[in-house]
Amino acid sequence: MRNRSSPAAEFIHEHQLDAMRIAGRRVGAGRESVIGVSNPYTGERLGSVPKASVGEVREAFAAAAAFKARLTRFERAAILNQAAAIVRERASEISALITAESGLCVKDSMYETGRVADVLLFGATEVLRDDGQIFSCDLTPQGKKRRVYTQRAPLLGAISAITPFNHPMNQVAHKVVPSVATNNRMVLKPSEKVPFSAILFADILYEAGLPPAMLSIVTGDPREIADELITNEAADLVTFTGGVAIGKHIAARAGYRRIVLELGGNDPLIVMEDADLEEASTLAVQGSYKNSGQRCTAIKRMLVHESVAAEFTERVVAKTQAWKHGDPGDPGMDMGTVIDEAAARLFEARVEEALAQGARLLAGQRREGALFAPTVLDRVRPEMTVVREETFGPVSPILTFRHIDEAIALSNGTAYGLSSSVCTNRLDYITRFVDELQVGTVNVREVPGYRLELTPFGGIKDSGLGYKEGVQEAMKSFTNLKTYSLPWH
Structure with missing residues (x-):
């Protein structure tokens, strides 16, 4: 037998x-x-x-x-x-x-x-x-x-x-x-x-x-x-x-x-200057690392107003370091592996490329087989591959902006248009984001992937027809x- x-x-x-x-x-x-x-x-x-x-x-x-x-x-x-x-x-x-x-x-x-x-x-x-x-x-x-x-x-x-x-x-x-x-x-x-x-x-x-x-x-x-x-x-x-x-x-x-x-998606989390940074940073790690970051609606880019970027980044790093990853069969883990070692190596290479181009590593960038640690980068620029393309894993690149016009331009500046997340309490900001973001979904104070299994879901541009x-x-x-x-x- x-x-x-x-x-x-x-x-x-x-x-x-x-x-x-x-x-x-x-x-x-x-x-x-x-x-x-x-x-x-x-x-x-x-x-x-x-x-x-x-x-x-x-x-x-x-x-x-x-x-x-x-x-x-x-x-x-x-x-x-x-x-x-x-x-x-x-x-x-x-x-x-x-x-x-x-x-x-x-x-x-x-x-x-x-x-x-x-x-x-x-x-x-x-x-x-x-x-x-x-x-x-x-x-x-x-x-x-x-x-x-x-x-x-x-x-x-x-x-x-x-x-x-x-x-x-x-x-x-x-x-x-x-x-x-x-x-x-x-x-x-x-x-x-x-x-x-x-x-x-x-x-x-x-x-x-x-x-x-x-x-x-x-x-x-x-x-x-x-x-x-x-x-x-x-x-x-x-x-x-x-x-x-x-x-x-x-x-x-x-x-x-x-x-x-x-x-695919290249979904942003947009954090405005009035955002609740505790809430925003919690959404950031959940949206980036659940399902090992392997969701078309995972947070792939964090666009943060320059006035709150330092505090937001500090909170994200602390919560990332507390995110338990390892044996997928252990009920205490928050994250298991990505789909295979080849995928993990791709994420590792994209992060290394970003570091070589001037990004700064704040957490993660450790790989063991198909295990890839939750990773945080700042000083990221829009032309870097890690944010220009869909990085389908647990990587959190942080970019900064000065005003809402720049945030909208950054969000719309990729070929994708699936979903997005906006952290603000200002109705004037919310209405502009809903009207001007080139995506299928805008979630306010929630991760980009939030939906019911019943409700409409899909994207535009390279994210779908x-x-x-x-x-x-x-x-x-x-x-x-x-x-x-x-x-x-």
């Missing part, structure tokens, strides 16, 4: 998470062509997933296209509510799996598990809400005694979904739940770095009563199957969360079909709107 050295590896083996799910069937277990998955902290090989062939991807789309979902609103809500109950019941084991394959600490993986349950619950609630509109036609002298109605219908074909590594199950939930809620069929490819959480999520939905043809999970090398995922003739819509370069490639390659792209995620908006994107009218006397 094969020995397994960790509970996570045993869990993966016991639940047969080493196989794809094509319309509910377990496919590919035991084959030679696989992708190994390892724990980023221990290096232990947790298991593997099969490399899907192009033919298997086509098979998944064919199964999805051939199935016409007829679930009532009640039935869809019941499935999503039951899945939420299963997630809550198994929260500890789901959290342990996320931690093992991603390196996120237990605090972060438990929080993610709760968010997954929220997505399911919001989806169940939205299913029960009538999404039609009614327009009376006798509104002008040219009007008639008619009424115009609208209703939403699922797409004719399937949805192709591609998810990243940073939220192994919640990113999957944000694609799958709106698809189920709207009676669509989906083929999803999770990141090859964290595939097990996606496969487990599919199994939970099957257990909750989802017809298997409504969801397939394919795994594999994106160099081999990505093109099929974005060009298959059965795919009416491609929804992708990930990096800008890949997102733009998808936009160029997908052709005449709907695309929803949620890409303007289509929103969040359960409610995704359900709109995943449907066709039909208008009809009737005489009304």
Whole structure:
């Protein structure tokens, strides 16, 4: 009998998470062509997933296209509510799996598990809400005694979904739940770095009563199957969360079909001269280091008024040094690893480059494998790579400004436009930031990433095409709107 050295590896083996799910069937277990998955902290090989062939991807789309979902609103809500109950019941084991394959600490993986349950619950609630509109036609002298109605219908074909590594199950939930809620069929490819959480999520939905043809999970090398995922003739819509370069490639390659792209961010925390610096510095470390800084909405730049920069920086450094990082499986840790050693080396190199260009290191810049210590820099300039590009890890670069015009220009001075955070109590400042920041979200006295799983979320510029995620908006994107009218006397 094969020995397994960790509970996570045993869990993966016991639940047969080493196989794809094509319309509910377990496919590919035991084959030679696989992708190994390892724990980023221990290096232990947790298991593997099969490399899907192009033919298997086509098979998944064919199964999805051939199935016409007829679930009532009640039935869809019941499935999503039951899945939420299963997630809550198994929260500890789901959290342990996320931690093992991603390196996120237990605090972060438990929080993610709760968010997954929220997505399911919001989806169940939205299913029960009538999404039609009614327009009376006798509104002008040219009007008639008619009424115009609208209703939403699922797409004719399937949805192709591609998810990243940073939220192994919640990113999957944000694609799958709106698809189920709207009676669509989906083929999803999770990141090859964290595939097990996606496969487990599919199994939970099957257990909750989802017809298997409504969801397939394919795994594999994106160099081999990505093109099929974005060009298959059965795919009416491609929804992708990930990096800008890949997102733009998808936009160029997908052709005449709907695309929803949620890409990177370079989100600022803007601290004005009237800000509560205790609150602002707390938001700074939470927004920078939760999820190991691996969030598109993590704070990537701290823009601070020069009159309060010294005190703010002192507080951030103290709170950074108190942020516990290490073994992700230790419940006392505030932060685990980043996704792998290569990512940690990239952050290390960007910080070294900034230091060579005149930035000052105040905390961190220590790496051990995939562990990268929370790091604070000041004397940072906008042209430095560490803030010009999205540094997707626990790095806090501090820049200063003299007045609000300069703060807005600094914030808008990158290619990204996802989210932002503003620390001030002045309404005149707040209204200017809301009106003038080129982003999808402005959060006042809160981290850039704050949202409900229900509310609209997405960016502009290189952060996305303007289509929103969040359960409610995704359900709109995943449907066709039909208008009809009737005489009304």
